[in-house]
Amino acid sequence: MKIFSAPQIYEADKITTERQGISSLELMERAATQIFNWLHHRMQGAQVKIHIFCGIGNNGGDGLVLARQLVIHGYNVDTYVVNCSDKRSKNFLANYDRMKTDTKSWPTLLKEGDALPEIGKDDIIVDAIFGIGINRCPADWVIHLMQGLNNTGAYIVSIDIPSGLFPDKMPENPDAVIKAGYTLSFQTPKLVFFLPQTGHYTEQWEVLDIGLDRQYLVETKTAHELIGKHEVLPIYQPRKKYAHKGDYGHSLIVGGSYGKIGAVQLASRAALTTGAGLVTAYVPKCGYDSLQTALPEAMVITDKEEEEITQIKYKIDPIVIGIGMGIGTGKKTKIALAGFLKENRKPLVVDADALNIMGADKTLLDLLPANSVLTPHPGELERLVGKWKDDFDKLEKTQAFAKKYQLIITIKGANTITVSPSSMYINVTGNPGMATAGSGDVLTGMITGLVSQGYDPLQAAVFGVYLHGAAGDLALEGRGYQAVIAGDIIGHIGAAYVNLFKQPEQEQQPNGGEEQTG
Incomplete structure (x- = not known):
């Protein structure tokens, strides 16, 4: 399995929308729907409290799509927007509006100075604060929020990558990263899942196929490859019937x-x-x-x-x-x-x-x-x-x-x-x-x-x-x-x-x- 870099993933997204004739908003809907399907298959409607924390970029947009679908299917969901910047991605804004329209529920806006919402140890946290596009250490109040989430004892599921974790370098502050029980990674695992200093930020991970352009995925050479059974099978050399030890x-x-x-x-x-x-x-x-x-x-x-x-x-x-x-x-x-x-x-x-x-x-x-x-x-x-x-x-x-x-x-x-x-x-x-x-x-x-x-x-x-x-x-x-x-x-x-x-x-x-x- 190839491990794509962040720039390669962005290029795959762009080529996918062009070749499949879909918008980036539709691709986001497809990706977040895979997250919903994964959760829905395992929870089967169980009324466990789910807290979804969304950033204001595309990872947050994924979280809003997930929140909307969970609410529509009758789950017990509280949604929060971590208001860490004045800038918002277009897809985040579109899904923010759609959530209000389709569910009549308004995400709670969290800003500096706000207390951490009450979260029980038996609840589930979905981390959709930062994705692979993060390029600097979060603000102090956001770090404090993330540390609070880590300390709740609730099970944390991260979307694509644990928030605060960079895909291609060490975090500037080791405490400024969500510690996920499970990470659902879009299309490809991330290199940081496999390194001693960063692998501990997610206990388990799974790749979800979001339908990125197959030709691009096959033809693009990556610097890193994950080796499992399917990768080594073509290497195996069978023995011939009339062989000898020589x-x-x-x-x-x-x-x-x-x-x-x-x-x-x-x-x-x-x-x-x-x-x-x-x-x-x-x-x-x-x-x-x-x-x-x-x-x-x-x-x-x-x-x-x-x-x-x-x-x-x-x-x-x-x-x-x-x-x-x-x-x-x-x-x-x-x-x-x-x-x-x-x-x-x-x-x-x-x-x-x-x-x-x-x-x-x-x-x-x-x-x-x-x-x-x-x-x-x-x-x-x-x-x-x-x-x-x-x-x-x-x-x-x-x-x-x-x-x-x-x-x-x-x-x-x-x-x-x-x-x-x-x-x-x-x-x-x-x-x-x-x-x-x-x-x-x-x-x-x-x-x-x-x-x-x-x-x-x-x-x-x-x-x-x-x-x-x-x-x-x-x-x-x-x-x-x-x-x-x-x-x-x-x-x-x-x-x-x-x-x-x-x-x-x-x-x-x-x-x-x-x-x-x-």
Whole structure:
């Protein structure tokens, strides 16, 4: 699903009215009717008190259309206009007049100094104060009103975007934003729904199709795309009947140090379970017995040293190399990694301490093959790209970094984001139970296993992140967030593959939320 920017949404509105021969007022009526249908379907006429707070722009116009339709259908509605400016949109004014004409009810005008209306905890608030057109922090009295709404305890439904939240930058005042229980977003989700600093302003969201011009939606390229099941299905490569293990590549997993051999075991097992034909682990000598015992399906090569990797030399010819998990940052290991990078020409998936070594010596980044996949958590990312002032700055810096070195970066966390030099892909699978030791090692192994099978590195990163989160969601069943461990994620990779081809009613339903990887 594409995530359109605010200017693109305005352009879509304009093109829709031109091509469909309708007015912007008619388009507003259509959009707000979808909000009404959503509420009406769930409430079925229940006489819960509904308080609709409208601004004086087009978002407020949506709120007035909704109020009119709810009143006509017999709902218990109080409507308020937050009089925050002398300027009013034409569509707001038209719907203000129509509400008075059609319902004989007059919205209550709220101005500076007015008390917050009485709202019960069992009531519903509809937030239609500000939409995506907001360009500055609201006035102090409006902020006070919004904080009052947040503190009522009533359930809040926001129209299109929680009021006070900008679609493309951080709010100037974190307290000047409505905290919605549900946001009903027109045609496309908003990028701010998926970033750590802004995602908490809406607990849930849903996209409502308001019939914007299909040709424009299909043909317009966006900087961000939401990745779900329908987006990854075309990536999937089916297996041929007469295939053999050599057809699915040989993955080399390089890492481990004394006490951290488990990271290599997890990555190797994940690569095999994701479908790599062969996997070899390269570890210090201390990892030999445990790997051969715990993972008999993998082959093992050891360094000459007992407790750390001091050279990376092998006689096999792998398709792809996953490197860094548990490897440590000792002096000898740093020298070994630098020597390896100077000689290596194979595709790489780089994680953990290999990233930290590169963050400390950025000359090593120039040695990475184009389209290498880096899988940092936020701390590792900061060492690579530098400090950022907010999540938007983080994405900008990461994309500039990806473009400079021609890399693919997966920023691990809730809604893991895969960044290429030209696009960003936001994942929808995963849950907080995945915030556990080894989860990131599993992801690195999965991406390595996909590249091994012939997936393009960007496809492997996007698909691997989706499968990783989907497996984590399935692992939740009967466990709960606290009990999920990295091995559980590996154990559900197969089910995640199977779920790709099930109809919605057949799918195993996880208790999932958002992806967080260690």
